[in-house]
Amino acid sequence: MKLLPGVYATRTLVEETAPDRRHLIAASALVRDTPGTWVSHTTAAQLRGLWLPPRLAQETAVHLSSHASRDTRVQRRGVVGHRCAVRDQDVVLEGAHMLSSPARNWIELAADCSIRQLVVLGDQLVRTPYLRYEGRSLPHTGRDQLHDIVDVASGTPGLRRARAALRWIREGSDSPPETLLRLALIREGLPEPQLQVPAAAEVPGSPRADLGYPEWRIAIQYEGATHYTPEQHRSDHVRDNAFFADGWLVLRFDRSDLRDGFRRAAQQVRGALRARGAPG
Secondary structure: OEEEOOEEOOHHHHHOOOHHHHHHHHHHHHHHHOOOEEEOHHHHHHHHOOOOOHHHHOOOOEEEEEEOOOOOOOOOOOEEEEEEOOOHHHEEEEOOEEEEOHHHHHHHHHHHOOHHHHHHHHHHHHOOOOHHHHOOOOOOOOHHHHHHHHHHOOOOOOHHHHHHHHOOOOOOOOOHHHHHHHHHHHHOOOOOOEEEEEOOOOOOOOOEEEEEEHHHOEEEEEOOHHHHOHHHHHHHHHHHHHHHHOOOEEEEEOHHHHHOOOHHHHHHHHHHHHHOOOOO
């Protein structure tokens, strides 16, 4: 079946792929047919399964890049071609795909993202994944690599926003709402919370809070859609009881707080900090 002009795939493969993902099949085929190119920008982020702002998440154009020194820009309907100066480490093979490296991919998106969105993306890239859930145990990249790409990306659109975002990227945020909650607390003038806070730091495998203030024994949990199954609900009770038993205050927030921009959540965290004797 035809995916793009001159790009075809088997009917079975196309029918088994969601309509909003079919351009990703085309991307791989185009790279195979056009030596010297690789998947980049929004398309590379989609292939990695990264969270993207809605406008970019819904984009179905295929972004392909090639070396500035080579005349290999792909020009056809449905494809956005880029020519850029890159280092060897800026293009990587992941599975069956030649992609912009994770750090390069992040800076490529800077032109189309706000500072806050770049922090969310950066947090995703540097977090350590859970092998049993995600099939990998290493982060996409590290903060050092993000600093490095910013240092060599002179003239890149959005570079100023990327530099600003880099100050706030942290390891340990397991979801975009957790990042947005942390940023909301900072925006409201509250102390920056720690991430992945154990109930008992001296106990291996101790249950962890998404965010928290160990000094004042305040644990903060963001509960997304996965927390509403009976099994996860029981697990959350066990987790929270471990904090309660050790004298912690546990604050739990969800998508209604996300819709509110975490303004109410920030007020409640402020009240908890005051009640626990935090300065200010």
